[in-house]
Amino acid sequence: MKMMTCPLNGPRNISEFAYGGEVIPEPASDTVDDAGWASFVFLSDNSAGVVREWWCHVPTSYWFIAERHRRSNEILRTYPASEVFGAGAQAKDQPA
């Protein structure tokens, strides 16, 4: 069984978590053009290396960021979203 370490709840079975997409910068909604918006919504790097990803610990609804290698499936690091987005950013920046 694969484990993931939740920054809030510690190591848990990975089946308790939901994957939420790549962490990519959100374009400014008042200035972005259609292509930029489409690229944010639909396109993806989908790299076969280390990727920064959104994850949610479902039982506690806690969103955080994980760095995971997409070939070895090794989870290198997990941390609160505030480390990237600053304090208070988490709820606003989590993907739907």
Added chain:
Amino acid sequence: MPLALLKRALLGSRVKDRQFIWPGDLKKSYDVVIIGGGGHGLAAAYYLAKNHGITDVAVLERGYVGGGNTARNTAIIRSNYLTPEGVRFYDESVRLFQDLSFELDINLMYSQRGHCTLAHTDAAIRTMRWRAEVNKHLGVNSELVLRDDLAKQVPLLDMSEDVRLPILGALFHPPGSIARHDAVAWGYGGLASHRGVEIHQRTEVTGIEVEDGKVTAVQTNRGRVACGRVLQAVAGNSSEVARMAGIRLPITSIPLQACVSQPLKPFLDPIIVSGSLHVYVSQTPRGELVMGGSTDPYPLYQTRSTLEFKEELMMHLLELFPFLSEVKLLRQWAGTADMTPDFSPVMGETPIRNYYIDAGWGTWGFKATPVSGKRMAETVATGKVPDLIEGFRLSRFTEFDLVGEKGAASVGH
């Protein structure tokens, strides 16, 4: 037939024709380079040679022919999709498949079974009716069947009403079929090689050269190859290869697992799919049950198998066929599915001139092997995108003009 067989035995010629002709060294340049020797790349090579007389073609395959998702799929062929774009496109493929054993002179074991998508809720019944109407409108044979008729058609299906998700009816699609997936790749590849196409295995594309917005060459582990046109057909590796040409795709690579049981006496004629239970199953001519479900919960470039997948799949399968509880699994495997946001493929032109793409085949691309090969060959040969695949263009995403097939493809493949 026995006479023909005897003739073949004595002359011994036909069987030889079917074998691949393996090329020697890579040439310095080709008119067309096809990246990826799966069913799609090999079919495109065959139709380029046969329909368009273009034979200065190299198929570059990093592993062995047909060893990717072509060898890993559960071989379901159908055209009961939801969107008109999807139905028309897959219908052409089903028609091509029906004569393909003769055309390729190889036994594809094409077996028409009927395809049954179960509905466990009123909402699902409505979707099935919708799909049936779209299908019929476009000349594809599908109909909604309700409980009693379904029970007659699939006598061993558990139709009890006191289960978690009782079966209310199904979308029944008589043309639904299964075939021998490896033979499709071998058939196309063998005949393409006899028409002059070079198929280079263990040849990995590692770079793509673009000048003034136009592709000029590919780099490989065996050296540089100049080329006039390129067709990329690498399924699960689509994003990595497109990145070499500076193209970002609407694709995520996610494992899709499947498994097969020990052989049983024939009891299941149609292919059974349940979206609500995340399971589908068919019985091969050898009697094995081929089973699968939806993709893994997160992206990964790996083909490992997990216990979670099997536990969940079996739990659901036993809701449909409780008497299978003592049956043993024989094999399990996975492939890397190139998933798109709208569960439709990405085909045609790219921002790079003369660089064409055939990707986004996710969990549904085996059935499209003949039609995508034929239509991508047409695109590469004429430089014009046929109407049939226009809806699947890469630019549909920036135009917010998606082809939503999730309802018909997320579990049913």
